[in-house]
Amino acid sequence: MVMAQGDSTKKPARESIIYLQYHLENNRLPYLKIQTKNKSDNGIVTATNIPVTVYLDTDLSKEAMVGQIATDNTGTAIFGIPPSLASQWKGKSAHTFYAHTDASPAFDAASKEVSVAMARLKLDTVRTDETKSVVATLEKNDGGSWVPIPEVDVKLAVRRYGGNVNIGDDDTYATDSTGKATGEFLLSSLPGNKQGTLELVALVDDNDEVGTLESSMMVPWGTIYEYKSDFGKRSLWSTPRRAPLWLIVMAYGCIISVWSVIIYLITRIIKIKKLGKAVRT
Numbered sequence: 001m002v003m004a005q006g007d008s009t010k011k012p013a014r015e016s017i018i019y020l021q022y023h024l025e026n027n028r029l030p031y032l033k034i035q036t037k038n039k040s041d042n043g044i045v046t047a048t049n050i051p052v053t054v055y056l057d058t059d060l061s062k063e064a065m066v067g068q069i070a071t072d073n074t075g076t077a078i079f080g081i082p083p084s085l086a087s088q089w090k091g092k093s094a095h096t097f098y099a100h101t102d103a104s105p106a107f108d109a110a111s112k113e114v115s116v117a118m119a120r121l122k123l124d125t126v127r128t129d130e131t132k133s134v135v136a137t138l139e140k141n142d143g144g145s146w147v148p149i150p151e152v153d154v155k156l157a158v159r160r161y162g163g164n165v166n167i168g169d170d171d172t173y174a175t176d177s178t179g180k181a182t183g184e185f186l187l188s189s190l191p192g193n194k195q196g197t198l199e200l201v202a203l204v205d206d207n208d209e210v211g212t213l214e215s216s217m218m219v220p221w222g223t224i225y226e227y228k229s230d231f232g233k234r235s236l237w238s239t240p241r242r243a244p245l246w247l248i249v250m251a252y253g254c255i256i257s258v259w260s261v262i263i264y265l266i267t268r269i270i271k272i273k274k275l276g277k278a279v280r281t
Contacts, residue, residue, distance in 0.1 A: 015039040016108035018052065020099050022211030027120045032079040032097060036071045036107060046075035050107045055098040056085055093118050093141045119210035123202045123217050132185040132221060134167055136202035138175050140210060148179025155203040156183040158190060164201055185221060192222020
């Protein structure tokens, strides 16, 4: 019976997890994306305000500590490479990041490591009389030389406010032996800005070797679009003073008609009362 009571009061098992991703934007801005979550029988729940310590290449070394950061209210933190580690960063062709958390009531002690090769993702275009194509080139640093990375899926898209739109029918394009991924641009009628400019995006998403790489460039491949405001014009969704004339006439006509009937009935009632008094006298 004692064992049964002990089992009934035992807290559900919890596994604290650190998600660690390497990102590089336009071959200039490397950073880490960190997420902290708790996994239990009830599912995976975001853990907020969890301090995470990050090291570069040498685990738990004070000299190799990138720094410490706490996740925000969404359980996420963005961490850049400090200038003090620039020489160490440029001196190797590959790096390993180590992330650690201490035990706390909201999160258990956990660790995570991720290794990435120094890579770059270049974006270019090719245009003929009949077609327009987007070319992404993926390369990694191998002993100081840039060598192509084949058989990696690259997403080629156009950046929009609601998310990226694929340039063609395929979701991703695989790099060939030269590290190039080519896709034909099929969005011939996609609106751009006032100059008809679109932003092309090439994305390698969470690759085991190079992490997440993204590059972008502006091209004049969109249709020229200029927003014309209807503010000040008469419309159904405008202010009362700017409503359509026919609607104003109809509304005031209904009001006048109703009040005319009401006034007419009042005058008839008054006249009937006067006639009643005259008959009695």
